[in-house]
Amino acid sequence: xxxxxxxxxxxxxxxxxxxxxxxxxxxxxxxxxxxxxxxxxxxxxxxxxxxxxxxxxxxxxxxxxxxxxxxxxxxxxxxxxxxxxxxxxxxxxxxxxxxxxxxxxxxxxxxx
Amino acid sequence: xxxxxxxxxxxxxxxxxxxxxxxxxxxxxxxxxxxxxxxxxxxxxxxxxxxxxxxxxxxxxxxxxxxxxxxxxxxxxxxxxxxxxxxxxxxxxxxxxxxxxxxxxxxxxxxx
Numbered sequence: 001x002x003x004x005x006x007x008x009x010x011x012x013x014x015x016x017x018x019x020x021x022x023x024x025x026x027x028x029x030x031x032x033x034x035x036x037x038x039x040x041x042x043x044x045x046x047x048x049x050x051x052x053x054x055x056x057x058x059x060x061x062x063x064x065x066x067x068x069x070x071x072x073x074x075x076x077x078x079x080x081x082x083x084x085x086x087x088x089x090x091x092x093x094x095x096x097x098x099x100x101x102x103x104x105x106x107x108x109x110x111x112x
Numbered sequence: 113x114x115x116x117x118x119x120x121x122x123x124x125x126x127x128x129x130x131x132x133x134x135x136x137x138x139x140x141x142x143x144x145x146x147x148x149x150x151x152x153x154x155x156x157x158x159x160x161x162x163x164x165x166x167x168x169x170x171x172x173x174x175x176x177x178x179x180x181x182x183x184x185x186x187x188x189x190x191x192x193x194x195x196x197x198x199x200x201x202x203x204x205x206x207x208x209x210x211x212x213x214x215x216x217x218x219x220x221x222x223x224x
Contacts, residue, residue, distance in 0.1 A: 053165040053170060053171045056117060057165050061173075091221070096217045097213045098213070098215040104208065105208040107203065
């Protein structure tokens with residue numbers, strides 16, 4: 001059976017940050033910073049989980065208890081520096097959408 | 113300059129359907145149906161755009177004017193049949209989260 005990397009979110013309501021991005025060419029320290037930011041985010045109060053995929057576009061959806069948790073994470077000093085480097089070096093463009101999750105439906109095949 | 117496949121969504125508020133999935137092995141008609149559903153969705157009233165990426169996990173975020181538009185799309189007969197086949201054949205597991213987008217921030221590199 002495949003591993004299922006879904007975020008184990010609680011009953012709604014909670015919040016989602018939908019981060020869609022197009023990378024610049026080359027790594028330039030990106031992979032290391034992305035890993036570090038994931039580890040830091042996981043330790044933030046109110047962090048609920050994350051789901052991620054990249055093809056032409058990357059989509060990372062992180063889940064949070066409330067908007068205050070999202071605001072604290074945005075203001076984290078080390079994260080601020082990563083955001084600055086993201087705009088300077090790593091991303092050609094991105095969209096960040098902050099959304100309140102109102103409903104969730106799950107499907108798991110029988111043999112899970 | 114790379115093409116930017118971001119959804120051209122309006123000012124919030126609007127809605128996002130975050131569909132995270134793990135596929136079963138093999139195509140079994142999936143690619144054709146996925147293409148057909150994308151075309152159908154684009155013709156639905158209230159459809160605003162879609163962003164998508166797949167690695168181990170697939171994430172497709174579709175954007176909608178309101179929950180009524182999402183409910184109509186869910187109830188579409190051809191889409192209902194695709195949903196049934198998805199559970200029977202194509203997906204090992206999925207999560208669907210319906211979320212109200214409250215805020216959006218954009219970044220585009222200077223030369224765009």
